[in-house]
Amino acid sequence: xxxxxxxxxxxxxxxxxxxxxxxxxxxxxxxxxxxxxxxxxxxxxxxxxxxxxxxxxxxxxxxxxxxxxxxxxxxxxxxxxxxxxxxxxxxxxxxxxxxxxxxxxxxxxxxxxxxxxxxxxxxxxxxxxxxxxxxxxxxxxxxxxxxxxxxxxxxxxxxxxxxxxxxxxxxxxxxxxxxxxxxxxxxxxxxxxxxxxxxxxxxxxxxxxxxxxxxxxxxxxxxxxxxxxxxxxxxxxxxxxxxxxxxxxxxxxxxxxxxxxxxxxxxxxxxxxxxxxxxxxxxxxxxxxxxxxxxxxxxxxxxxxxxxxxxxxxxxxxxxxxxxxxxxxx
Amino acid sequence: xxxxxxxxxxxxxxxxxxxxxxxxxxxxxxxxxxxxxxxxxxxxxxxxxxxxxxxxxxxxxxxxxxxxxxxxxxxxxxxxxxxxxxxxxxxxxxxxxxxxxxxxxxxxxxxxxxxxxxxxxxxxxxxxxxxxxxxxxxxxxxxxxxxxxxxxxxxxxxxxxxxxxxxxxxxxxxxxxxxxxxxxxxxxxxxxxxxxxxxxxxxxxxxxxxxxxxxxxxxxxxxxxxxxxxxxxxxxxxxxxxxxxxxxxxxxxxxxxxxxxxxxxxxxxxxxxxxxxxxxxxxxxxxxxxxxxxxxxxxxxxxxxxxxxxxxxxxxxxxxxxxxxxxxxxxxxxxxxxxxxxxxxxxxxxxxxxxxxxxxxxxxxxxxxxxxxxxxxxxxxxxxxxxxxxxxxxxxxxxxxxxxxxxxxxx
Numbered sequence: 001x002x003x004x005x006x007x008x009x010x011x012x013x014x015x016x017x018x019x020x021x022x023x024x025x026x027x028x029x030x031x032x033x034x035x036x037x038x039x040x041x042x043x044x045x046x047x048x049x050x051x052x053x054x055x056x057x058x059x060x061x062x063x064x065x066x067x068x069x070x071x072x073x074x075x076x077x078x079x080x081x082x083x084x085x086x087x088x089x090x091x092x093x094x095x096x097x098x099x100x101x102x103x104x105x106x107x108x109x110x111x112x113x114x115x116x117x118x119x120x121x122x123x124x125x126x127x128x129x130x131x132x133x134x135x136x137x138x139x140x141x142x143x144x145x146x147x148x149x150x151x152x153x154x155x156x157x158x159x160x161x162x163x164x165x166x167x168x169x170x171x172x173x174x175x176x177x178x179x180x181x182x183x184x185x186x187x188x189x190x191x192x193x194x195x196x197x198x199x200x201x202x203x204x205x206x207x208x209x210x211x212x213x214x215x216x217x218x219x220x221x222x223x224x225x226x227x228x229x230x231x232x233x234x235x236x237x238x239x240x241x242x243x244x245x246x247x248x249x250x251x252x253x254x255x256x257x258x259x260x261x262x263x264x265x266x267x268x269x270x271x272x273x274x275x276x277x278x279x280x281x282x283x284x285x286x287x288x289x290x291x292x293x294x295x296x297x298x299x300x301x302x303x304x305x306x307x308x309x310x311x312x313x314x315x316x317x318x319x320x321x322x323x324x325x326x327x328x329x330x
Numbered sequence: 331x332x333x334x335x336x337x338x339x340x341x342x343x344x345x346x347x348x349x350x351x352x353x354x355x356x357x358x359x360x361x362x363x364x365x366x367x368x369x370x371x372x373x374x375x376x377x378x379x380x381x382x383x384x385x386x387x388x389x390x391x392x393x394x395x396x397x398x399x400x401x402x403x404x405x406x407x408x409x410x411x412x413x414x415x416x417x418x419x420x421x422x423x424x425x426x427x428x429x430x431x432x433x434x435x436x437x438x439x440x441x442x443x444x445x446x447x448x449x450x451x452x453x454x455x456x457x458x459x460x461x462x463x464x465x466x467x468x469x470x471x472x473x474x475x476x477x478x479x480x481x482x483x484x485x486x487x488x489x490x491x492x493x494x495x496x497x498x499x500x501x502x503x504x505x506x507x508x509x510x511x512x513x514x515x516x517x518x519x520x521x522x523x524x525x526x527x528x529x530x531x532x533x534x535x536x537x538x539x540x541x542x543x544x545x546x547x548x549x550x551x552x553x554x555x556x557x558x559x560x561x562x563x564x565x566x567x568x569x570x571x572x573x574x575x576x577x578x579x580x581x582x583x584x585x586x587x588x589x590x591x592x593x594x595x596x597x598x599x600x601x602x603x604x605x606x607x608x609x610x611x612x613x614x615x616x617x618x619x620x621x622x623x624x625x626x627x628x629x630x631x632x633x634x635x636x637x638x639x640x641x642x643x644x645x646x647x648x649x650x651x652x653x654x655x656x657x658x659x660x661x662x663x664x665x666x667x668x669x670x671x672x673x674x675x676x677x678x679x680x681x682x683x684x685x686x687x688x689x690x691x692x693x694x695x696x697x698x699x700x701x702x703x704x705x706x707x708x709x710x711x712x713x714x715x716x717x718x719x720x721x722x723x724x725x726x727x728x729x730x731x732x733x734x735x736x737x738x739x740x741x
Contacts, residue, residue: 049547049550050547051547052416052545052546052547054412061556062556065552065555065556066555066556066557066558067555067556067557067558067560067561068555070552072550072552073550074547074550075545075546075547075549075550075551075552075553076552076553077412077415077545077552077553077554078553078555079408079412080404080408080434080435080438082404083404083405083408083435085401085405086400086404086405086406086408086409086412086435087408087409087412088412089398089400089405089409089412090368090370090398090409090410090411090412090413090414090415090420091412091413091415091416091545093368093396093398093409093413093418094367094368094396094412094413094414094415094416094417094418094420095416095418096396097367097368097394097395097396097413097418098367098416098417098418100394101365101367101394103367103417103537104417104546109546109547126401126402126405127401127402127404127405127408129401130400130401130402130405134398
């Protein structure tokens with residue numbers, strides 16, 4: 001939308017410069033310590049009032065928007081579980097056509113869509129891929145609390161290996177029912193969509209202000225963009241709500257959830273374990289009831305996988321290639 | 331032809347040219363003339379040619395629209411649903427299993443009360459694979475709060491894009507519009523089509539205005555929150571009321587259409603052919619009308635009092651109108667190009683609708699049912715004559731318990 005005026009967002013450098021206005025406010029009934037609610041609050045705060053949000057089915061639908069008590073100050077519309085990408089495309093394309101044809105005033109309106117790990121990482125992948133191939137301005141936020149959190153805490157393709165969920169209970173014969181390694185969604189999308197200029201991972205509370213700025217950066221870069229957030233969930237992960245921020249930080253610092261952004265193909269680490277080190281994943285896992293059934297052997301396996309991510313992958317923490325492949329010279 | 335619109339007192343051309351077009355091409359020109367804003371495409375035969383033609387129309391600058399090639403039918407339908415929510419006139423379509431793949435999105439488009447228009451190029455559902463026509467695909471949305479009509483010629487197809495948007499977008503209605511046409515027999519058969527002028531279309535089709543339901547930062551509403559048992563019944567009731575109001579809006583639309591474009595439609599909901607003194611008629615949807623009408627002519631030459639009722643609107647169902655029409659005859663043969671396995675009469679979908687519609691009549695015609703033409707099998711004039719023979723037999727005798735006949739099936 002080159003002809004449209006651009007909202008040039010400033011980087012938020014200190015907490016004092018965080019906008020005071022709230023666009024996600026009272027009216028929701030999310031749990032105490034809900035980090036996905038932080039994602040909602042922060043993305044709308046960072047984007048401001050000239051924004052349309054759509055959200056696919058998930059806990060940020062069911063817990064947020066009970067009829068007559070919507071928390072959304074910005075316009076918001078529900079979309080189906082697997083339709084996050086398509087909802088962003090439809091909304092953005094509709095606005096662009098109407099503005100181009102003079103049917104509504106020309107202005108920059110942000111289109112931001114959010115989806116959970118089940119809706120975005122599993123069912124909706126194809127639609128998100130389609131959205132990232134367009135030339136439309138849209139931002140898709142995958143809020144990842146590692147389960148179908150409003151449906152009973154069922155495992156998704158993004159649930160951590162070994163976690164107990166209602167689909168993956170430890171039993172007398174099988175201690176571990178969640179045997180899938182977490183799907184590597186953000187790099188998959190970055191690798192697969194070379195014209196998508198901004199892909200990032202984030203945590204709403206660590207490092208401070210990082211997520212707010214990543215939302216602004218995505219909106220400034222323009223085109224279709226994607227952010228994957230890491231959201232500790234007291235209900236699903238089984239810990240006291242007061243530890244939500246701490247678990248987010250431990251997830252990043254243990255290296256189990258890599259934090260980076262990819263702008264025009266260039267990767268920069270928001271938290272670089274090679275410089276800042278990694279705490280053992282045990283410190284992160286053992287604070288959560290969902291891993292209480294794990295034995296040393298399991299924790300060693302997870303630690304080994306995380307070590308491999310950071311020490312052996314060609315792009316550490318991002319791309320699981322280990323090849324020394326070179327083009328043949330002739 | 332020039333027409334004078336009384337209240338405007340201004341002369342304008344109504345038709346600009348005549349072209350040889352197939353059903354898909356005709357619909358694409360309807361979309362062009364309706365100045366659609368967002369189009370979402372995904373390929374599946376046979377509807378897909380409409381998207382081929384539209385992409386060229388856009389490439390040539392004859393229509394300014396966003397043309398999105400979606401990753402699936404589900405995305406395709408969600409894209410037009412959301413485009414529609416911000417006030418864009420939107421178009422999509424599909425056939426057969428593609429239509430079913432996006433079914434979830436089709437349901438929410440209706441429950442969100444949004445009015446995009448969809449072309450359904452009717453196709454048999456898999457398995458086994460078949461490109462040919464069957465009506466079960468479009469029929470699947472019949473209870474979901476959709477407008478649903480079948481057209482018989484390419485001219486009607488073009489005109490029903492315009493009529494469809496007008497009815498669907500009316501604030502008394504606001505329901506998605508399914509424009510169904512028989513795969514191959516209409517999507518890909520050519521007819522001479524008169525092209526309306528842009529000016530005449532603008533007179534007929536108002537600008538799409540969602541009013542206070544438009545999603546925009548200036549109108550920061552929340553659409554489709556979770557309501558549970560507290561409100562679902564009231565919302566379903568609103569869908570129900572809209573579906574009932576739609577009939578009046580449809581009648582108005584045809585009156586206005588005839589006023590601008592000439593007396594093209596004698597009745598909005600169905601067209602009667604040689605029914606004046608008929609004793610036995612058949613009723614069906616879509617391109618079946620072609621062999622059926624030829625059969626009627628031949629039988630009339632032999633002195634048989636037969637006629638054909640070509641049903642156009644299936645949702646809303648023209649209950650009262652059909653009751654008055656069909657109540658005049660001694661026997662009605664219902665042709666179904668669809669199936670309803672395990673249904674009350676083990677017949678087709680249309681049969682059950684017609685039986686239900688005629689039940690309150692004290693002096694009901696005898697009703698029999700034919701299932702035919704499935705998967706695109708040709709329904710010949712001879713097939714139609716055989717069906718008329720059976721319907722004529724039914725007019726005098728008692729209808730037996732088994733009154734469903736499969737026509738054209740290998741036994």
